[in-house]
Amino acid sequence: MRYLPKSPADRKAMLEAIGVNSIDDLFSPIPAEYRLNRDLKVPRQMAESEIVDWFRERSRENGDGHSTFLGAGAYYHYRPVIIDSLISRGEFLTAYTPYQAEISQGTLQSIFEFQTMICELTGMEVANASMYDGSTAAAEAVMMAVRLTGRRTVAVARSVHPEYREVLATYAFHQGMPLATISFSDTGRINLKELEAAITSDTACILVQSPNFFGTIEDVEAVAEIAHRKGAMLVVAIAEAISLGIVEPPRSADVIAMEAQSFGVPLGFGGPYCGVIATRESNVRQMPGRLVGQTTDRNGKRGFVLTLATREQHIRREKATSNICTNQALIALMANIYMTVYGKVGLKELARQNLAKTAYAADQFSKHGNILFSGAPRFNEFVVQTSEDPYAINSRLLGHKIVGGFPLKKFYPELGNASLWCCTELTSRSLIDTAAGHVAESERSVRSAKEETPEEVAR
């Protein structure tokens, strides 16, 4: 086996040194009746070339060569090549969690920079080293608000990513945290009247997402006002990090739960991604996850360490703020490099391009289909309602190697034939025109079908 660095002579010499006759002697603690005395039924040992071939085949079966309009919590942005050049360095790739600070300063300093940039972008005072993803970050942020307020119930906007809400429901169920779901108005934003009525003296927090699942930017100030007036916290989830380049961050939030996938992390069929939680300094001791802090060594030299570990499971065990241990460090490094590449000016320009492409696309689509939620600003996603089932339109688009918008009926049956379309800096005008053309064609054929069979309509 090519990963194993021993010759038969080495093994023999080592067994002799240990003082046993055969390797089987070292496995004698395992009761004989349970020992596996056969080969595992897994594929035979493959050559490297065979492994590459096998996965190339899988890659070809997996949408290789398709263009996409999908967003919905996972966004297709350009990834600068230096991200992979740098994260492939063995000293980053193959290092452990930086508990031994003296020989982990590279990882520690880079996390410190990541925390700083997340604070700059979100307008918060502290950010942690990462969480698994946006959905678990949102669930943990809500649990954090429950601990901080000592209250039990949570109001969640229905315009929060449906899978984030499902994860929160799983986490909340055994914590005895009742969840109230607040509907959206015809602007796509959270229904403030309904929210106002739902908040009680036992509401720990309100969870909204902005831009929300429909791409609509929430009126965070108005939601914050309601929350704070009633002594509750405001937790804001951000699934599309690029929006922070041009959309005012939710500065009045108490906790922000973010998904940083858009910052240079490949779509990768849903993971690994990079969640992160940011908040105010006063909340830091209830924050889950690792934190890096600045300090000095014995000679007064600046250095970085993992800090405030008394919040964490390896110290506090069942009294910890969370059970999280391994997080998404290497993915946070990707995001860190991405934020560094684009920086203060680039992120803004990039976000502006996303905005422009989406405005153009929404304009083109509006000539044929019905654009929902136009009454509030949006970032890089919009909802189109068509006469035909979006799955049918998408199926025709797929024939042209184009993946159409995300049909919403799976999560929002009340929206009927609506689908969620996303444009990024990588979505070309010609691709938008082609897709808009298919929507136009669909509307035309539905209309002419109606004209031909009026009795169908009458029924």
Place this chain on the structure above:
Amino acid sequence: MKHFTRKATRHVSQNEGLIFEKSSSGKAAWRLAPLDVPEVDTEKLLGLSERKDLGNMPEVSEIEIIRHFTRLSTWNYAIDLGMYPLGSCTMKYNPRVNEVVSRLEGIANGHPYQPEKISQGAMRIIKTLSDCLLEITGMEAITLQPAAGAHGELTGLLLIRAHHDSKGAPRKKVLIPDSAHGTNPATAAMVGYAVENLKSNASGMVDVAALEAQMNEDVAALMLTNPNTLGVFEQEIHKIADILHAKGGLLYMDGANMNALVSKVRPGDFGVDVMHLNLHKTFSTPHGGGGPGSGPVAVKKQLEPFLPRPVLISKSDGTLGFDYDRPQSIGRVRSFYGNFGMFVRALAYILANGPDGLRQTTEDAVLNANYIRKGLEGVYDLPYSSASMHEVVFSDKLQAKKGARTMDIAKRLIDYGFHPYTTAFPLIVPGALMIEPTESEPKEELDLFIEAMRAIAQEVEEDAEVVRTAPHSTRVSRLDETAAARKPVLRWKPAEPKREA
């Protein structure tokens, strides 16, 4: 240094400040393609939601970024540089072909919501890995959704909870041995279970009599690590499982130490009902400075209905698909399908090994741990003499008499060119030195490690101060962690407050 170390030599290390300290207005590492649609009036589109300023985000050039992160990287220790003897962490070689295949176009850029018709490749990877892991564990159903080991524990306990609830008899407690990882009790608390401590016996194993006494109808499960954190196989595992099952409890196995067992024994065969695996330990996915991990949870048939949504299924037409119609499911624990990129790497590792490679891997891991044990026995105190599997736990009892504790010895190991072992864990061993070499170390590296550990033991005898103040060869000496926690500085701020223009 009194004892010359053969493994490492000091060399020049570049200084490097924070990226913000290199930033100046007008530098850039990016260029966007020309916009092919009309420019927009952002103020008109966004109104009050428009952001004007991105604060102190850096402005630097590409070469500066390359140098910045390359310099930082050289301040890290890594598997690629040498042995990483962290007990219970299984820091093994991370094969590079895994990185290559995970970056193939369709695999790296597949969208989680793309139609199933063009997702067959990804689903085939999930299916093949699932089948392999089920065969390796001897379990009957699996979810790959959990993002790390602790997340797997959470999922596993939620499944156990759902199982008891479905029987109309929710239970209150989870038993956890005193040698367990901190994640175990933290997880039980998250699922709303009370934690009851289970004492270890004189051999460092579960005290079966105590278990029998503590087991009752209020106990939902026992969370057991096997081999346990002493590296000792729980020999009475069948009795343990029987005691739990007799009273309707379930046996949860923390699979952190699965590297000792693969192809030798299967948890499903010795009575485990639920377990998690750590793909970033046993199955070679890179630790990346703290993640990403992946924590698949494998279960027996009776727990299958409760698995997180969605579940991968084979359809009648031979294609694969996701089944969301799972009325008894505990729900989702993460968005989409988990850390898919880690599945790709773990499967590539299994394919590179095959059945023979996996067996040899386990044998070498156990061989290496026992070789170190033999080499250091007598020099360091061995608190439990039970046979070691893939790791060995010593204590600092002999060295502490001279004032050198496990953390001091660990820090001194850095000067000898090694990463420290795990210190002060498991908690049942005061001053523990927990050493797991994995199969990835050649005999030469093990000999250097043993030599270094022996040399340090001798230094403790001759001049303990040099050990107590180690490391002496790193960029920074021991850092003031107390100050870091007392007055936390968790982000950079510009030296001068920015003045309004």
